[in-house]
Amino acid sequence: MLNNKSYKFTIIDIAVIVFIITSISLFFSRMSQALDYNWEWGVIPSYFFFWDAVTGELKANILVKGFATTVKxxxxxxxxxxxxxxLSGIMGAKGSFEQRFISRTYVETIRNIPSLVLVIIFYYFVSSQFLDVLNLDKYLRSSSQTLQQTIGLLFSGPDQINAFLSAVIxxxxxxxxxxxEIVRGGIISIPNGQWEASWSIGLSRQKTFLLVILxxxxxxxxxxxxxxxxxTIKDSAIVSVISIQELTFQGMELMAxxxxxxxxxxxxxFLYFILTFSLSRSVAFLERKYALK
Structure with a gap:
């Protein structure tokens, strides 16, 4: 059973909190004194939202747009x-020799290539050799405003659609x-008794895998x-090298x-932390809620 008692702070918890607060305070203090740095936090909110002087509406600015691109x-x-x-995990765990070979080759090849190199290769190969041939960007520019807004909301605008898709791929x-590897290990971890029990009630091998094992x-x-x-959220920062206007790229542009x-x-x-920490806490909550009693 899960322990529902309220959490009580210990001396160690308090010491850690004090240490963190002190470290942050010292950091800002040293920045101001040693580097003679003048903090200008007051302008940061304007890079999230701004008032349009023409329409009088509150609109998203560069940081919000970058954050949205990172999420998409x-x-x-x-x-x-x-x-x-x-698919690769299933092939690697229960496929034929050829399927296991393909899965192993894919996993070992990709895991031993730096993600940055992979992004650059796909940008110059997939985008220039395939996506440009499809003329997807030209099609979007000539399409209706509604379609452009929909594609822009889900993916990216016509100017960046090819680079965005190559980065996603x-x-x-x-x-x-x-x-x-996670899925392959999960399949292998299922006891053989599950297969035998399913076969004993008349399920075929395929139905056993789909309805019981998977x-x-x-x-x-x-x-x-x-x-x-x-x-994946943290790895998405590397696509800034191909000028995808996600959070890291927008940050570099704004800094310059x-x-x-x-x-x-x-x-x-802080924005990356909010996104990843909220997801990790959600996962931890679900893990506690659905843990086997």
Whole structure:
């Protein structure tokens, strides 16, 4: 049974909190004294939202747009990684020799290539050799305003759609290699008795896998998968090298324009922390709620 008693702070907890607060205070103090740095936090909120002088409306500014792009990029990369990794994991665990060889080759190749290199390769190969041929950006520019807004909301605008898709594919393939090993390990961990029990009641091998083994596998690996998906958010920062206007890229652009180095990067760090920490706490909550009693 889960312990529902309220948490009580210990001396160690209080000491840790005091240490963190003191360290942060010393950091800002030393920055002001040693570097003679003048903090200008008052301008940071204007980079989140601003009032449009023409329409009089409150509109999203560069940091909010970058944050939204990071969320979209991470979501689609996670979806591709999950689908590709699940397929590869199944092939690696219960496939034929050829399927296991393909899965192993994919996993070992991708896991031994730096993610940054993979993103650059896909940007110059997939985007220039395939996506440009499809003329997707030209099609969007000539399409209706409603379609452009919908695609922009889900993916990106016409100017960045090719680069955005190549980044999503590269990240999805990279994360899929790690998801593959998680799923493969989950399938292998299911006892053989589950197979035998299913066969004894007349289920075929295929139905046994789909109805019995796979659901148990996903329950077993749900939280390691969630952790991998959280890492996708952090890995998404590397696509700034191909000028995807996500949070890190927008932060670099803003820093170059304002020279507010520390204010900008502390804000960017805080935004990433909010996104990843909220997801990790949600996963921890679900893990406690659905843990086997």
């Amino acid at each position: 990029l991470s979501f689609w990369a996670t979806l591709i990684g999950f689908l590709l990794g699940t 590269a990240l999805g393939i990279y994360e899929g290699a790690y998801v593959s 659901p148990q596998t996903f329950r077993t690996v749900a939280f390691p998968l969630a952790g991998q998906f959280i890492s 324009a304002t020279f507010l180095t520390f204010e900008i990067w502390i804000t960017i760090t």
